[in-house]
Amino acid sequence: MTLSTVSGLDAAAVRAHPLCGPAEFMPARYRGPHRLGHLGWLDFTSRLERGEETSLVCSATAANERVLDVGGGTGELTRAVAVQLGHCTTVEPHSERVAALNEYAEAGGTGTIEILPGRAESLPFTDGTFDAVIATWILPYVDDLERAVREMARVCDPRHPAAKIVLIGGAPDNELVSILNQACVPLAGEPHDHQGHLLAVAAGILAGEGFGDFTLYRTEASLRFPEPDPEARVHAAAETLVNFWFEGHPAGAELRRAVKPVIRRHFERRPHAIGDQGTVLVARPRKR
Template sequence: MATTSQQALDAEKLFDEINFSYKVAFRDNPTLQKVFQEALEDPGNARASILDVGCGTGGPVSSTLVAAGHDVTDIDVWQVMNGLCGKNIREKFLKADTTTFEPEKRFDAIFAIFSLLQMPYRTVYSTIFKFASWLKPGGTLILGTVPSDDLVVDKRLLDTSGEFIDGIDVRFMDDMIKCTFGTPNGWKRLVEAVGFEIMRMEHSSFKAKVPASYSQQHLFLTCMLGAKNSLMGPYPLPSTYCLPFMLSDEAWRPFQERLTRFEFEAVMKAVEDNVEILDVGSGYGDLPKAIAQKLGKSYAIEPNPDRMQVIENRNTDLGVQIKQGRAEALPYSDDSFDAVVAMWILHYVSDVEKALEEMVRVANRKAANARIVIVRGAPDNELVNLINNICAPIAALDAKENYVSHQGFLLTTATRIFSKNGFGDISLERVHAHCNFPETDFTLRCSKAAEILSEFWYRDHPRLEQMRTALLPALEKHFEDSPFKIGDQAVMLVAKPTPSLDLVTV
């Protein structure tokens, strides 16, 4: 079982204790064998590179795959399994948690057979997106799970979508464990939201050998990674973006003080060879300050006069050249910079396409290291999803406007605008960040998180208190699994000039 960091020790202890009985109980599963057979019969899968997530003792998944001649990498959190799987299968075994695992290569196929059950739903959601980034284009994902429609009697336990139930206590062999279950349609919608195409779905009943009374309903999905980039999801994309959010310094400052940001270092790495760099929407000026410390100069645009003053006061002698202006009308001539950066600003602009076109206009495509760098939220960004799922519907009660901030829509729009204007060499990279809530008192921690999240985009909204109250149950559940932080996962898009001999000068 591959699970979350908080749950890993409990899962490891449980399965170390039952590993032998588990292997006996689940070794003869005819539907699982059928799924294997269909996957192995694919002529494109000869000597495939395969990741087995939650490999256990190595059987039946890894043992079947190795016997068929495939190159198998096994990951699991079980300590006992480390020795057993290596001994039984003699393949590469890594004691790893999917939330922190970073593979050294991409795989032709990923098998996750009953290994997502003990994860909270938000981690299941994130893990499926990660699976897409771990696969080669056109790669195969095979999921095995227990569907909720055969287990859940009280439909009130389902989430707002009616498709998943998160963290319910169920009997697993002779133990009670917390599990997350989804309906077949819920799983279908989830994998399609990531960009997978479902090739086959198998729904079957299974009776374990031990204990004799133990039986389960099983659901197996065989999915192919399509042409859609998972980091631009979830799919389907909306046809338009929501209204711009109001930027409040009073709401931003307490949030910013709690941030642990790694996208900052990623951006600095992305522009390490550039010399004329513009930061659009500089906030308190951390990025232009770091650039100026390295190059002796940098350029910053900030619409907020109070923030402009902060930047000027902090960077008097560093060479930061700051102007007041908007992203939709940058006060610079064409081709002024070899790099333009915009971190987390597109949801504040009134015209997203115009802002992106302005970035293209001031970026010099003919510069040797020309690039535009955008940072947006990842599709599994926990903070954005909490606000979208809980606050946005409340905000929409008084208007017919869309308040859901779809980060993938912004990345897709940026890709389209950049490619149309000669910056078509696009790459996307996942970057980690999180917001810290170190309060030792659980009630205070949840209350403070509800305050910060609700005010982040809705500080002056008339239903602010309703949002804050609605956030509390979700935050209590979140902090049970991830005690002191909320993920602010990001995607960094780097757009370079479309390769062409007549564009780049020496």
């Protein structure tokens, strides 16, 4: 596995790092949450190949004992951690995703999963309950970014030798985000999405909470579109992308129409995949 890794960063270096870029479009504040519907998310995950993301989360938590997965979704990474360590806890606000997680837990898969309905902004645990917290692809969906990140630090015990907080967000060249930013975000009247900004803000908050030693990695997830017919493929990708962030949006038909030419151009270069490239931020307690 080859990964570009850069370690020993402080929060200012994270903010300035190209993996949190592009620096010239860094917004001044949180743009507010995307709404993630359930059918759109299921379609998205059915096409998602996570690449090295799962093994990276597993190797990051291999020396941990009590891991919390914040916003576990349908639980692909929660399960991977539970299989590795025998147990993983997740907090997830969306009732249909909680039900999917419960089904898996009740089916008796390897490793136990504790599932709690709840939100990152108010985690139902006492201080230092866990020694690792993971929050993958959730920062763009929380209502209050600062509270959510502070809560992750609060429930993570900095005295554990392997204490860490692992966040994943979009890399600056994330193809999915770039297509949506180009074709749909302005049409929906929303501010530009900048995922590096979320990681940079999170790093500043975590540093203030004592988790100020950062490592950055890059990952290469992608959505796969195997449809042989080119127009059927463009249609499928337009559905997947629009339903991911704009499921049930009143301008849905217009958004689909607007995104198709951008997807068509993208498929000329990369015919069967749209990249969901990620930046992974691992925050450890800074040694004094």
